[in-house]
Amino acid sequence: MLARQRQAVILDEVRRTGAVRVSDLVDRLRVSDMTVRRDLDVLAGRGLVDKVYGGATSVGGRSTDEPGFEAKSVRQLAQKEAIASVAAELVRPGTAIGLSAGTTTWTLARFLDAVPGLTVVTNSIRVADVLQGSTQSDRTVVLTGGVRTPSDALVGPVAVHGLRRLHLDVVFLGVHGMAEGPGFTTPNLTESETDRAFVDAASRLVVLADQTKWGTIGISTIAELHEADVVVSDDGLPPEARQALGEQVGEVLIAPVASSGRE
Numbered sequence: 001m002l003a004r005q006r007q008a009v010i011l012d013e014v015r016r017t018g019a020v021r022v023s024d025l026v027d028r029l030r031v032s033d034m035t036v037r038r039d040l041d042v043l044a045g046r047g048l049v050d051k052v053y054g055g056a057t058s059v060g061g062r063s064t065d066e067p068g069f070e071a072k073s074v075r076q077l078a079q080k081e082a083i084a085s086v087a088a089e090l091v092r093p094g095t096a097i098g099l100s101a102g103t104t105t106w107t108l109a110r111f112l113d114a115v116p117g118l119t120v121v122t123n124s125i126r127v128a129d130v131l132q133g134s135t136q137s138d139r140t141v142v143l144t145g146g147v148r149t150p151s152d153a154l155v156g157p158v159a160v161h162g163l164r165r166l167h168l169d170v171v172f173l174g175v176h177g178m179a180e181g182p183g184f185t186t187p188n189l190t191e192s193e194t195d196r197a198f199v200d201a202a203s204r205l206v207v208l209a210d211q212t213k214w215g216t217i218g219i220s221t222i223a224e225l226h227e228a229d230v231v232v233s234d235d236g237l238p239p240e241a242r243q244a245l246g247e248q249v250g251e252v253l254i255a256p257v258a259s260s261g262r263e
Contacts, residue, residue, distance in 0.1 A: 001029065007039050008077050014049050014058050015212055021055040079210040079234040082255035084108040087172060087208055087232045093117045095169040098198050099127050101153030101191075102174025104208045106130065121166060121201075123154040123194055146194065155194040163197035171202035173223075175209050177216030180244050183225050184209075185218035192220035204229045207249075211236035225249060 001009075006029055013020050013028075025036045040056050043049045049056040084107040091097060094117035099105045101124035109130040112118065119140040120131050128143045144162050146154030173195060175184040184207055186192045199205055199222065207228045214237060225248040232253045233241075245252045 001031075003039065003042075005077075006031065006035075007043055010036075010039055010043060010056075011048060012076065014056060019052075019055060019057040023054070025055075076210045076212060076234075078257050079236065079255075080104045080107045082234050082257045083208050083210060083232050084111045086253050086255040087206060088112055088115070090170065090206060090230065091115050091118070092169075095119070096121070096167075098122065098163075098166075098168045098171035098201060099124065100171070100173045100195055100198050101127065101149075101151060102208075104210070105172055105174045108172055108208065121163070121168060123159050123163075123198075124152060125154070126152050144194075147190070149188055149191055151188070151191070153188075153191050153194065155188070155190045159194045160197045163194070163201050166201045168198075168201045168203065170204040170206060171198045172206050172208055173198060173228075175207060175213060175222060176218040178207070178209050178213050178225065178231075178245075179215055179217050180225065182217045182221055184222045184228070185216075186220055186222055187218040189220050192218075192222050195222040199223050199227065206230040206232060208232050210234050211238070211241075214238065214241040 010020060010025060022033060022036050026033055040049065040051055044051045049058065080103060083104060087108050088111035091112060093115055096119040099109060099120060099122040106124065106126050109127045113134050116136050117138050121142040122128055123144040123146060128141055131141045144154050144159040146159035147156040149155055176187055177185045186195060205228050209231060211234050225245065229250040230253060231245050231249045232255060234255050234257050237254065242252060
């Protein structure tokens with residue numbers, strides 16, 4: 001197992017249980033004590049876990065916590081690829097789509113290479129870089145301007161002004177959290193306004209959110225649950241979340257992680 005894969009497993013366990021022991025990880029991952037400690041050092045250095053004697057604990061989740069792009073990119077890797085694979089099937093040739101900033105939408109961008117004639121609007125330099133490398137010569141990529149956030153989104157009045165003049169067939173929105181009441185949320189107030197402009201520009205809104213986003217609440221609401229036409233999540237989404245989303249969202253698509261075929 002590669003270091004990145006081990007670290008993803010460790011992060012999933014910390015997220016699920018709140019804490020991990022080095023001894024338990026040695027048994028589970030079948031690696032040495034030193035290897036586990038190095039992995040924990042890497043994760044702690046990225047601000048993803050807090051190291052404690054004999055293991056690590058989850059970082060306190062405040063509504064304004066905003067991990068950087070690199071930190072988020074190692075989380076729920078299999079889930080994001082499964083979600084992206086399902087979401088890509090919703091993209092039709094020759095349409096105008098929007099991709100908000102985020103690691104799940106960045107993953108989706110890698111699955112769009114076979115779709116011809118797309119015009120893609122994004123506020124993410126990372127997403128734009130992936131799309132510009134496409135083999136499709138008839139693709140148009142529009143990158144909004146704006147101020148860069150810790151999660152590599154371009155936000156603020158420049159981005160919002162440009163988005164308000166656009167009309168997109170479908171927008172794929174990545175979110176920090178989703179819950180009954182607050183809806184789809186972000187920890188960044190300025191990013192919330194930019195994401196809202198994406199929502200308003202969309203004829204159809206598709207939210208991409210893995211299981212860990214359920215119950216997470218950022219400081220600012222982007223959109224209410226009922227505003228989403230589709231939510232794409234993974235098969236680890238708990239039953240109560242599926243029921244709540246099913247009652248308010250037009251359609252809930254569940255991506256099977258085990259059969260996604262990508263690691």
